[in-house]
Amino acid sequence: MRREDFIWTVGFQGNTAVVDKRARRKYGDFSADALLEKGFYRAAFCAALYDGDEPAIQRLIDRYNAEHDASYRTADELKRLFGVDSVPEDVSKVRLL
Numbered sequence: 001m002r003r004e005d006f007i008w009t010v011g012f013q014g015n016t017a018v019v020d021k022r023a024r025r026k027y028g029d030f031s032a033d034a035l036l037e038k039g040f041y042r043a044a045f046c047a048a049l050y051d052g053d054e055p056a057i058q059r060l061i062d063r064y065n066a067e068h069d070a071s072y073r074t075a076d077e078l079k080r081l082f083g084v085d086s087v088p089e090d091v092s093k094v095r096l097l
Helices: 003-007 021-027 032-038 041-051 054-068 075-082
Strands: 009-013 016-019 093-096
Touching: 003 009, 003 016, 003 021, 003 041, 032 041, 032 054, 041 054, 041 075, 054 075
Parallel strands: 016 093
Antiparallel strands: 009 016
């Protein structure tokens, strides 16, 4: 699965990822930090997760906690918050909406 597809996936239907076409086109190549600056927390988390960027994940946790009076500490907690597990291996198609 390509990075920009993973970042903007809104759901799955079988082995097909359903992707927000407009957001992917406009913000698909943004870094995790650039997405965070735009306020796209879930997309920033997905970008950092895909890139394996632990420092970006920590920056996201710190900013999210500060702005939302929350107390998240780990990437696993953010996975539950944003409904993201990991980059799926079995996705063979992408459907753009």
